[in-house]
Amino acid sequence: MDKLPVVGQREETVGLTESELENEIRRLKTERNAVILAHYYQESEIQDLADFVGDSLQLSQQAAKTKADVIAFCGVHFMAETAKILNPNKIVVVPDLTAGCSLADGCPAPLFGRWLEQYPGHTVVSYINCSAEVKALSDIICTSSNAVKIVKALGGEKVVFAPDRHLGAFVAKQASRPDLVTWQGTCVVHETFSERRLLELMAQHPDAEVIAHPECTEAILRHAHHVASTSGLIDYAKKSPKQTFIVATEAGILHKMHQAAPDKTLIAAPPEDESCACNMCPYMKKNTLEKLYLCLRDLAPQVDVPEPIRIRALRPIQRMLDMSV
Ligand code: 13P
Ligand code: SF4
Numbered sequence: 001m002d003k004l005p006v007v008g009q010r011e012e013t014v015g016l017t018e019s020e021l022e023n024e025i026r027r028l029k030t031e032r033n034a035v036i037l038a039h040y041y042q043e044s045e046i047q048d049l050a051d052f053v054g055d056s057l058q059l060s061q062q063a064a065k066t067k068a069d070v071i072a073f074c075g076v077h078f079m080a081e082t083a084k085i086l087n088p089n090k091i092v093v094v095p096d097l098t099a100g101c102s103l104a105d106g107c108p109a110p111l112f113g114r115w116l117e118q119y120p121g122h123t124v125v126s127y128i129n130c131s132a133e134v135k136a137l138s139d140i141i142c143t144s145s146n147a148v149k150i151v152k153a154l155g156g157e158k159v160v161f162a163p164d165r166h167l168g169a170f171v172a173k174q175a176s177r178p179d180l181v182t183w184q185g186t187c188v189v190h191e192t193f194s195e196r197r198l199l200e201l202m203a204q205h206p207d208a209e210v211i212a213h214p215e216c217t218e219a220i221l222r223h224a225h226h227v228a229s230t231s232g233l234i235d236y237a238k239k240s241p242k243q244t245f246i247v248a249t250e251a252g253i254l255h256k257m258h259q260a261a262p263d264k265t266l267i268a269a270p271p272e273d274e275s276c277a278c279n280m281c282p283y284m285k286k287n288t289l290e291k292l293y294l295c296l297r298d299l300a301p302q303v304d305v306p307e308p309i310r311i312r313a314l315r316p317i318q319r320m321l322d323m324s325v
Contacts, residue, residue, distance in 0.1 A: 095291035109133030
């Protein structure tokens with residue numbers, strides 16, 4: 001049977017060399033008055049071309065203040081969607097419309113809405129890794145860099161946290177909220193790190209510090225000297241007097257971490273299966289230089305959010321941004 005075309009997605013190969021693609025992307029960026037925002041998990045050549053590389057909170061802060069007409073978002077769908085919610089009159093394009101996220105995909109809004117009915121009177125705190133429809137059902141959004149602070153700021157309010165159960169467990173512990181009700185989603189990348197292999201690595205490098213993203217399981221987080229968002233981990237590796245770090249998050253972070261801390265030794269935390277590339281996000285890695293060039297050239301695929309959903313999703317995002325200045 002013939003392969004069906006993916007709606008909004010091109011299968012074109014442009015036949016340009018890497019340096020030609022980079023030149024074309026720079027030219028189109030000026031021509032379109034576009035800004036390129038990229039997450040730390042993007043391929044290094046995309047990070048090097050971006051106007052700004054950051055974690056989810058920093059990327060939404062950049063999106064909120066950009067003067068560009070076009071935002072080319074190199075990350076995953078929920079990140080570009082957040083940029084669109086903040087900028088309804090700007091064009092938001094992505095290299096690959098199918099770059100999703102297991103956390104967002106694992107929390108469909110109709111199911112989430114029905115689940116919430118069990119928790120009347122609870123404040124709904126949703127991790128930014130969720131769809132616009134789930135954001136529209138939420139009271140406040142958080143990211144890995146402000147989740148603890150936001151839940152603490154809610155004082156004694158009853159709280160529902162979604163969709164990441166590991167981040168939820170971490171927040172419950174840090175904010176002393178054992179009563180936190182948590183949706184049971186997980187990140188396919190962060191749950192693959194192996195405690196057994198991490199312990200072996202720690203024994204081989206007794207002076208190394210383990211640094212981890214809070215989407216990791218408790219079995220990994222309990223060995224971490226520092227737990228933070230992607231930008232928090234880069235900052236820590238740069239400022240810590242230690243020389244060697246075992247880094248438990250998606251491997252794309254090592255590019256900027258090496259640039260920020262060139263004299264440090266960085267070791268990627270191992271997944272259980274030695275032969276897999278499970279510490280690479282399969283969604284983030286869908287974006288390529290060629291697809292970035294095509295999305296700037298064609299102004300497609302674009303990310304759009306229906307206006308009634310956008311208005312309801314904006315409120316909890318804005319509440320987070322107001323609490324994060
Ligand atoms: P950060 O906000 O820490 O960059 O995390 C985003 C993400 O998707 C982690 O998997
Ligand atoms: Fe989603 Fe995990 Fe990929 Fe982050 S690393 S975008 S949480 S699947």
